[in-house]
Amino acid sequence: MLSLHISGCLHTSHDLIFFTANLMTVQILSQGKCGLSKGITHYMIAMATGDLMVLVFNVIVSQIVKYHFPGSLLNYTPACRLSAFLQGLSLQLSIWFTIAFTFDRFVAICCNKLKGRYCTERMANVVIFIVSSLNIMVNIPLSFRYEPTHVLNNVQWGCRTVTGYLTSPSWAAHRWLTNISNMFLPIPLLLLLNTLTAGHILAASRVRRALKSSRGDAVEMGRDPELKSRRTSIVLLFTISGCFVVLSAPITVIHICVGVTHITSFQVSNSLYVAIRAAFLLMCTSSCTNTCIYALTQRRFREVVKNLLKSPYVLLRKLQK
Template sequence: MYWNLAMMDCNNTTLDLNIGVNDCYVTTTGWNGLTMLQTVRTFDGNGKTMGRGFIEMLNYLSATFYRKPLRSRIRMALRMMQFIYYPILAIIAVPTNIVTIVILSQKKCGLSRCVSHYLVAMAISDLLVIIFELILRHIPFVYLEQHHFLEGIPVCNIHAVLLYAATDCSVWFTVTFTFDRFVAICCPNLRSKYCNVKTAAVVLATVTGLSCLKNIFWYFLFSHRYYVRSRPWLCWVKNVLKFSSVWGAIEFCHYVLTPGVAFIPILLLNVLTVRHIAVTNRSRRRLHQQSNKKGTKDPEMKSRKNSIILLFLISGNFVLLWSASMVYSINWRMKHLGYESVYLPLFVMEMAYMLQMLSCCTNTVIYVITHPKFREHLKNIVYYPFTPIVKCIKH
């Protein structure tokens, strides 16, 4: 199917756009009567692009910018941003998560061993999501000129299982960390029994096992071939399954559980923690006033304040950056089941994926902000390669 459009610019240059399913040709006729035919990239629903590169997309966007609806302009601008955003994010996210794992594994940041276990697990899961989701899924679809060869690689169902299992671990490790901090702050009777290394190891191993077990069904529902024509599917799905109520229920539950259901305990536990801290702080202030120690600092309140800042930043960052992905995924699945309540344009999907990927490298920034000892170790790692050079210059 083709559409023929004709436009006149300020120089009386006629642009005849013949836009097809797989290609887009821009025919330019100028004052000299010469006709130039240029291939411009087009986009499908999977982030796939064909053509010669970023410059062609920029030319195409500038030539047709005012003729396109706002939704199309926003989506095309986001696609162009992904050419720069995704590689930079991968370059930053991989080393920062590796450095975070190394620093927290040394247990020299002033954190308890229990907290360190949770934070290391979260960093490992974020690193796996970056590898399986960003590097092996989004970047190839954005950058490769002809990526139909992906359909011939028989590993898509394995890729899907690893990707979704890593994503589930990343989400539910955040939930378990939130619950651990809730017990440590609000339940002093259970603190010694629950907030220890052994319990943390058991909880993290259980979450990992359940995440792998939950997502193993993708291996049987997906085919081994990559599906590069539409999102959010990653692999080929038979039409018999794709539009069946069973498949719809399974996929709907998948998107609701991760991260929809995870939002509920995170928000509930944070509210209960804030309430408990407000009540406790008022009681401790009254005790300090009665003991005439206004000038002294309460170490317990200071420690609790640092824990709360770390907890709220991690939880808030997770909820904020995952919300768009959850809303669009559930709405998209409901639409295919015949229940579309709100229309969401496709650029919401692009923004959701970009924000979701960003959430996998922001925890390191949070640790830098909240913990001076982590900053110190990070500086030492950054300066370490330059130490021999500095010593040579001094000598």
């Protein structure tokens, strides 16, 4: 099946805003002032870092630098190979950090016996390390997918796909591996985990309401901190993974269609090519949504953001006085 390894995403005038927002998110979460457990905080920092990598390597480097600065270091073959590796790695890290966070919340909500051992700061660090290591190993072959277009004064220039890429069994196996990890596995896995988590939360909430009603505590149900905590958890979980599913689904559908039709080349004016670029843009956009989600669902995160935004203004006022 054809691998749709597009070299980058369409860039917009909002790239700098998205970059700054993700960088600010990493800084805020690193301070640990959002009222979240250390394990959740580490997962969120990992997701924000993966999103930041997508913006840097798949948008800024791949599109802005490559096409608007033709004399950049990307013209050298080693730099081009490194860029290809980092683009693939950043996308997969962004995807699998989201899955790791979703699984952690699934265990915390649905698996009481496993919760105490798994949902810890140490386990979060171990999972993040394993996910990072596996994705690095999966994407290392991308560096060897390209060869220099020409050699001038013993210096390798440009990048082109190596001969036999489409016919080699080894490369075919690698394409299938990346297709599964990027396209076919994440969405069904997230949908399954969210369905199980939602079902468990709804069942537990019904039981808790029934118990309170039987004890005559119906008036206090609206102020039940346990139910409020569950609502906050499910909103945060579903918005993060739900946005990822919605924004990643189009490229997955197109990928399947291309694989079925066995199309191997595209014209820039072709409608399918435009659809692929637009769908990949949506996939990259998912790396820009988490900051907004945190701000909408986490009160303490909003407070830290407000204080951070006020800091330059307060400093200017003090300097004026």
